[in-house]
């Protein structure tokens with residue numbers, strides 16, 4: 001059940017309204033709506 005809940009890459013909380021980004025390492029990460037701004041600043045690419 002919890003396995004389906006993605007945690008936000010930035011704040012490590014349960015991601016509500018998650019967006020998927022590719023990090024510097026090329027990993028696909030989940031970022032919650034509140035941390036999208038951070039992801040954009042880190043130049044993560046949107047999936």
Ligand SMILES: [Zn+2]
Pocket residue numbers: 008009010011012013031032033034035
């Ligand atoms: Zn977050």
